[in-house]
Amino acid sequence: MTKQQLFAQIQKKKSFLCVGLDTDIKKIPEHLLEKEDPVYAFNKEIIDKTAPYCVAYKPNLAFYESQGVTGWLAFEKTVAYIRQRYPDQFVIADAKRGDIGNTSEMYARTFFETARVDAVTVAPYMGEDSVTPFLNYNGKWVILLLLTSNKGSLDFQFVQDQNGERLFEKVLRRSQAWASEDQMMYVVGATQGKLFEEVRKLAPDHFFLVPGVGAQGGSLEEVCRYGMNTACGLLVNSSRSIIYADSTETFAEAAGKEARKLQVEMAEMLERFL
Numbered sequence: 001m002t003k004q005q006l007f008a009q010i011q012k013k014k015s016f017l018c019v020g021l022d023t024d025i026k027k028i029p030e031h032l033l034e035k036e037d038p039v040y041a042f043n044k045e046i047i048d049k050t051a052p053y054c055v056a057y058k059p060n061l062a063f064y065e066s067q068g069v070t071g072w073l074a075f076e077k078t079v080a081y082i083r084q085r086y087p088d089q090f091v092i093a094d095a096k097r098g099d100i101g102n103t104s105e106m107y108a109r110t111f112f113e114t115a116r117v118d119a120v121t122v123a124p125y126m127g128e129d130s131v132t133p134f135l136n137y138n139g140k141w142v143i144l145l146l147l148t149s150n151k152g153s154l155d156f157q158f159v160q161d162q163n164g165e166r167l168f169e170k171v172l173r174r175s176q177a178w179a180s181e182d183q184m185m186y187v188v189g190a191t192q193g194k195l196f197e198e199v200r201k202l203a204p205d206h207f208f209l210v211p212g213v214g215a216q217g218g219s220l221e222e223v224c225r226y227g228m229n230t231a232c233g234l235l236v237n238s239s240r241s242i243i244y245a246d247s248t249e250t251f252a253e254a255a256g257k258e259a260r261k262l263q264v265e266m267a268e269m270l271e272r273f274l
């Protein structure tokens, strides 16, 4: 999917919501546990009820890989289900990969050829040759971790060099030479608040994947005020607050309601800040 196509979806749906499929078998409603593949059954219902209100899905690989082969199959089937039923949705494998070149090539093959997602999250720590193998696929995206939403983001991401340049600024500056804004997005956590203003100045045209609204307490209003650009430039992810809104048989309806609530807020933000 191109940047223009993604923006067209955002305009059509008045939403830049990404639903995080962080499906924990220990948290899914009991009645699903008797199904052949409970995680897949849960995801299908969540997807059907949230699809009208979002433009993207982000399965987080940790939740699938923790279940071994069964979990990987649930992940692949989930991606295939979205592809078949909702082909306009942007699918992100949240895998946070990155390794020496030939290993990254295998990761890229895993996610772009085998699982056939649109984008994969990648850690920048190992540098250029660990990221570029993901860029050899037309129409596919790298989403580079830049300023994460967690407390530990303070440990390294703000460390300054002798010229006062902070690590996240260096990552942003250097990585923009590896790919254009049609192939690269950046993770900027919603909890980073006003810093969006600075990051947006350094990357005026890129999309940001913004986790941290919902369970982590980030402010959607602040993200939009400081982070939105003329093509929206934001995909805001929420996982737990949507998919675990209710733990009974009406879990999917409850997820749909939560997604709709965010979509309504997003429509208002698009009116105000676009």
Ligand SMILES: O=C(O)c1cc(=O)[nH]c(=O)n1[C@@H]1O[C@H](COP(=O)(O)O)[C@@H](O)[C@H]1O
Pocket (backbone or CB within 6 Å): 020, 022, 060, 094, 121, 147, 148, 149, 150, 187, 188, 189, 211, 212, 213, 214, 215, 216, 237, 238, 239, 240, 241
């Ligand atoms: O790359 C990510 O998606 C990510 C980066 C980050 O800085 N913070 C962050 O929370 N995430 C992911 O975004 C999701 C957030 O989930 P909730 O807090 O439940 O909405 C999880 O899958 C996290 O792994």
